[in-house]
Amino acid sequence: MVQISAAMVKELRGATGSGIMDCKRVLAEAEGDMEKAIDLLRKKGLAKAAKRAGRSTSEGVIYSYIHTGAKLGVLLEVNCESDFVAKTEDFQLFAKNIAMHIAAANPMGMNPEDVDASVIEKExxxxxxxxxxxxxPENIIDKIVEGKVEKFYKEVCLMSQQYVKDPQQSITDVLKETIAKIGENIQIKRFVRFQIGE
Known part of the structure; x- marks a missing residue:
């Protein structure tokens, strides 16, 4: 049995933002292995996030991001369950990161149903x-085209786009991790991206 020190708990807490008891529990379960403990916390957090998905989100922020040079800007609505969480640093940082992602990645909509049908037909x-x-061969063209359309949706829909700060994650992954960390349901409600000359 590995002895779990206060320093180990502090390190894990600093890396994940999880509670002291949760950190102690997973460190014991992972026999002191920090990487394994972080994975366990993430899995537990994502499971909690899934449970929170149905809860009402009537609070939040309208976040504005103006890129250097003032030729590109994003207005973004992100909702959460309480006014308290809306004012936290973690929530504000999440809104800022998503707004910056939108500025950089230029999504066409939140999900596939938000992309104009005429754009899809043209593609x-x-x-x-x-x-x-x-x-x-003609008999496989439709299947290939459908596959390419699915890939196109992943590239142009915000929720499935690769996060610009960490391409290993989608925006949905980042959202779920933030829900797990903050402990409330969060929704990216809507956004608008402005660019001079567009």
């Missing part, structure tokens, strides 16, 4: 023409 036409030019 399908382009994909189909590419497949025909490559000499793909």
């Amino acid at each position: 399908k036409e382009i994909f189909r023409a590419q497949m025909i030019a490559e000499g793909k």
Whole structure:
């Protein structure tokens, strides 16, 4: 049995923002292995986040981000359950990071249903023409086009985009981690991105 020191608990708490008792518990479970303990906390946190998903989010912030040079800006609404959480540093930082991501990644909508149908039809036409030019058999072209459309949605829909600060995570992953850390349901409600000349 590995002895769990106060320094180990402090280190894990600093790395994850989790409570003291949770840190002690997972360190014991992970037999003092810091990496394993962090993984265990993340899994438990994500499970808690899934439970919180149905709770009402009637508080929050409208966050504005103006990029250097004042030619690009984002207005973003992020909701949470309480006014207290809306004012916390973690929540404000989450809103700022998402707004900066939107400025950089230029999503077309939150989810696939938010992307204009005419854009999707145009993409399908382009994909189909590419497949025909490559000499793909007619019977598999539709399947390939559907696959390419799915990939297109992942690239242009905010919730499935790779997070610009950590491409190993999607925005949905970052949202779930923030819910787990903060302890309240959070929703990215809507956004608008302005760019001079667009």
